Amino acid sequence: MNILVAKTPTDAEAIAYTLITERLAGKREFVLGLATGSTPVGMYEMFKRDALDCSHVTSVNLDEYIGLAPSHPQSYHHFMEEKLFNDVPFKESHLPRGDAADPEAEAKRYEQLVRSIGVDLQLLGIGENGHIAFNEPGTALDAKTHVIELTESTREANRRFFDTIEEVPTHAITMGLDTIMNAREIVLVATGARKAEAVHHMIENVPTIDWPASILQAHPSVTIVLDAEAASGCS
């Protein structure tokens, strides 16, 4: 693991953004794995600020809530359009369909798609409980894209995007840990004191499925970019 610690969240985002732009530069084709949540928003602002050329880039997102159509304001489809795709055109963009009639079949379709195109670089955030994508503690190491029941703590953490807790979906389709580990390179960004415990388990403890991000220790090409607060639990 390559671990970089910046002073502020903006500095951490700038480091990760620079790393991504370096990888994209000069490539004729690139597959970029993207995330939602608060962490990547500052980076997506940098894509927009620079009008970054992504016309050769295919994007694949990590996850989507079950039950929300792409047009739903809280769907990850809508989030990605609003925060990035409306302003920065990509060659193609893929997310799982949360409104698929058969979510299990949709998870299989998405897994095949991601496998067939192959992810060059996957951008990740981390949950306070150590989840990556929606792989909650206890998820199987060999999990492919699958349907998952969200923990109450994750629903609480994501409640800020909804009016009431009842509106937060109970299930999602997520890339599995095995799907994520299959990416050629991984960049995980964590900022803020709320992430400090999860960051400590991810980089300083023996890998355990109780802290899913810790399995990234086994990936050959991972960069972890932290701000000072997120790094504050590490020795």
Ligand code: F6R
């Ligand atoms: C989002 C995702 C999640 C988030 C994580 C952190 O696509 O897969 O794992 O990265 O929940 O969320 P934020 O960035 O909002 O703290």
